[in-house]
Amino acid sequence: MDQIEIEIKEMDALYFDKECASYHPSNNELLEKDIHEYQHFKNVIACFYNYMNDMKVELQRIKTHFETLNPDQRNNLLMNYQERIKKLDYCIKKNANFCFLIVAAYVDMFPEMDLSQVKFVSDLPYFPHAQHGDISKLRITLKQFYRDWSIQGQAERDQSYKPIIDCLQQYYPDAKTKDKKYQVLLPGAGLGRLVFELASRGFAAQGNEFSYFMLLSSHFIINLTQKKNQYELYPFANNFCNRLSENDQFELVQIPDIVPAEVLTENDQMSFVAGEFITVYHQEKYFNFWDSIITCFFIDTANNILDYIDTIYEILKPKGIWINFGPLEYHFANQFSETSIELSYEDIKHYIKQKGFEVSFEQMQESTYNHSKLDQKYLMYNCIFFMAVKK
Ligand SMILES: C[S@@+](CC[C@H](N)C(=O)[O-])C[C@H]1O[C@@H](n2cnc3c(N)ncnc32)[C@H](O)[C@@H]1O
Structure with a gap:
């Protein structure tokens, strides 16, 4: 096959939108x-x-x-x-x-x-x-495009993003028509699909992310794509194992399946802030600020999950809601150089209640993460999906 010539495009300086002065x-x-x-x-x-x-x-x-x-x-x-x-x-x-x-x-x-x-x-x-280790982060980032911005990723998005969206819309049914928008924060927003989905449904949605892999990539796909399926990717090409057929590993992924700029209007509010969640938000100006905080596959990324919970509590408004979806696969478990507080859900729930939340519903919901249907091997998480209201 032919050489692929580099397509260099003029790009603006890096920013998400005017609301996002801190990300630059x-x-x-x-x-x-x-x-x-x-x-x-x-x-x-x-x-x-x-x-x-x-x-x-x-x-x-x-x-x-x-x-x-x-x-x-x-x-x-x-x-x-x-x-x-x-x-x-x-x-x-x-x-x-x-x-x-x-x-x-x-x-x-x-x-x-x-x-x-x-x-x-x-x-x-x-x-x-x-x-060392950065190449694996880049490979994960490419798979993340599959999860967030491809048509094939829809099935996985339906497992995790859809229940969150439904839950938020049920709690705030007037989001689309309300003059003063509900402020929703999504820490650990990854490539930003859920942020976009909520912004397009009338919420003032802010994603927060500390990984440059994610920040650069989400900026690219959200701000710089002009048409549907503009780019072709092969995120699973180097994975030869667990294949039923020779071509499965060469699964073509076209992105984006939707162009945010074509959907969002002047009236919609979507922003991203770069930085570590607690460092950025555990500040007085954000105390009692957010109507909702959404954590999707995020709370287990903490060194100390209780610090995340304390921050979430401080920055939510009274009667504000925290919606969580995800496993407890503590990211720092087994890393001896890092603190890792690994608690069961039972303990977390107890802490949440002690803190002053009321858990208004909870259920278990199965979900994969960055999984292609053509891969015979996959991990199915039994995710904890709950909504907690700050009293
Ligand atoms: C497992 S991914 C989930 C991404 C996205 N929510 C999703 O469901 O696809 C966790 C994300 O949180 C980010 N992250 C981890 N710790 C963070 C922190 N302390 N502050 C901000 N972002 C963080 C990671 O860079 C990563 O993109």
Whole structure:
């Protein structure tokens, strides 16, 4: 297959919308304040650029291992090994091009990352800034596009986002018509689909996120796409295991399935704020501020889940509601260098009530996360779905 030429597009400076003054990584003042943050941002950018080179290692591994098959073994396979390598190579280039587009606007910030001579994604040099582990974060980000912005992801969105949306709309049935909009905060918003869904239903929805992988990607898809299915991705291309058919791993994902700019009107309010949830929001100006807080696959990302709950309590208005959906797969469990308070739901519920919430309903609901139907292996979470009202 042909080389894929890099499509460089003019991009505006990074911002989500006028409400979102705090999210502006290209703002020098913000970055100079924190050299470490700047370095981290550069590492993330490097990781996006390095996708092609990191995946070449994967491609080489596959090639080398297949070459150990004897001619008989090769000839008696249904799969044509050369074809498989070609397909994989093509998918990697398409993904690399997409990764490149997401971060192309920031290249000027790092003169040492000189791309002036690069015409094809396969010519991208390797930037040694990316850190170990970042490539897996980038792979997860690509799958997250599947969950949030593809038509195939709808089934998963129906499992987790739909019950939340229904619950919020039931509590605030006048959201669409009310002059003063209900303020809804979504910490750990990922690629922002749920934020968009709520904004389009009349809520003043604010997403909060601390991962540059997510922030750069959500900015790209929400603010910079012009048409439906504008981009093609192969987020599962490097996953050869648990496949029923040879082509399943090359599942094409077109994004976005909906263009936010075509749906949202002047009247809608959607914003994103970058930063760590507690650091950003545990401030007096946000106390008793939010009508609702939505945590979807989020509360278990805390070092100490009780700190999250304390913050949620402080910043909700009296009679405000907290809707939670997700498992308790404590992200820092088994990381010895990190604090990790791992509590059962029973204990969490007890704490929530002690704190001054009334749990008005709770149920268990099954949901997958970033799962493609073509993958035979999947994890089904029995998620805790509850609504708690601040008394
Ligand atoms: C499991 S993902 C869920 C994303 C999204 N809510 C969804 O359902 O697809 C958790 C998200 O929370 C973000 N996150 C984790 N800890 C955070 C924190 N303390 N402050 C802000 N965002 C955080 C992560 O970067 C990640 O995008």
